[in-house]
Amino acid sequence: MAHHPVIHKLEAESNVAVALANYIADLSAKFIAANGSFSVVLSGGTLIDTLRKLLDPPYMSSIDWSKWLIFFLDERVVPLDHPDSNYKLAYDGFLSKVPIPKSNIYPIKEKLSPDEAADEYEQRLKHLVANGTLKKSPVTGFAKFDLILAGMGPDGHVASLFCWHFQRFEKTKWVTSITDSPKPPPSRITFTFPLINSASEIAMVVTGEDAADAIKVALGQHASYGYPLPVQKVSPEGTLTWFLDNAATSELK
Numbered sequence: 001m002a003h004h005p006v007i008h009k010l011e012a013e014s015n016v017a018v019a020l021a022n023y024i025a026d027l028s029a030k031f032i033a034a035n036g037s038f039s040v041v042l043s044g045g046t047l048i049d050t051l052r053k054l055l056d057p058p059y060m061s062s063i064d065w066s067k068w069l070i071f072f073l074d075e076r077v078v079p080l081d082h083p084d085s086n087y088k089l090a091y092d093g094f095l096s097k098v099p100i101p102k103s104n105i106y107p108i109k110e111k112l113s114p115d116e117a118a119d120e121y122e123q124r125l126k127h128l129v130a131n132g133t134l135k136k137s138p139v140t141g142f143a144k145f146d147l148i149l150a151g152m153g154p155d156g157h158v159a160s161l162f163c164w165h166f167q168r169f170e171k172t173k174w175v176t177s178i179t180d181s182p183k184p185p186p187s188r189i190t191f192t193f194p195l196i197n198s199a200s201e202i203a204m205v206v207t208g209e210d211a212a213d214a215i216k217v218a219l220g221q222h223a224s225y226g227y228p229l230p231v232q233k234v235s236p237e238g239t240l241t242w243f244l245d246n247a248a249t250s251e252l253k
């Protein structure tokens with residue numbers, strides 16, 4: 001049974017960045033104390049910039065970065081040094097600035113087709129569950145990440161799970177691919193909902209007025225005309241926490 005979501009409505013994006021840093025630092029300490037590691041899944045988009053407060057005191061020195069494990073919620077199937085790569089975005093804006101061991105960062109494999117890249121990433125996750133690096137959900141048998149940090153598109157997409165695309169209905173695969181993403185570039189791999197929803201904690205980090213209509217639907221204040229938005233399927237085994245700014249909540253009552 002899913003818990004009620006926690007909703008932080010903050011003034012500006014800069015307040016979201018501070019609240020998010022606090023939340024992540026607390027979870028990092030909690031999970032490292034409990035299990036000796038902290039598995040974090042990053043999406044692309046504006047999220048990476050909103051993580052910037054973690055690079056400031058007191059977080060930079062108080063967080064035990066050596067225990068972090070980094071995964072990618074979705075990734076564009078391009079070389080890792082390509083301007084469209086989520087790995088490059090995360091590396092340039094965040095990962096290169098914190099002492100997370102390189103071997104704890106799990107980018108996609110290059111030079112594979114979208115299908116092969118998704119398969120390879122899924123196999124790697126399964127291997128990490130089998131060797132005890134990642135936890136396993138006792139409920140679903142999928143990997144259980146400590147924290148998934150996700151953005152949302154104005155159309156209500158999460159990861160690369162889009163409204164009119166079959167990938168959002170996937171029940172068996174952990175990671176799947178899409179070659180006609182409505183948001184460019186077209187070829188991507190993405191976590192599926194059963195993998196996403198097996199997480200302990202999911203933070204939905206959404207700022208800016210482009211998101212306001214979809215936020216109204218996501219928070220139950222407006223019908224989605226009979227067909228749920230992908231974001232409405234985010235429902236973790238653990239806790240869902242929203243980080244929103246004034247612009248993103250401007251359509252709410």
Ligand SMILES: O=C(O)[C@H](O)[C@@H](O)[C@H](O)[C@H](O)COP(=O)(O)O
Nearest residue numbers: 043044045046047151152153159
């Ligand atoms: O590959 C990507 O583009 C992302 O991972 C994607 O899922 C993103 O999180 C949303 O599209 C929101 O993006 P913004 O935060 O830039 O609006």
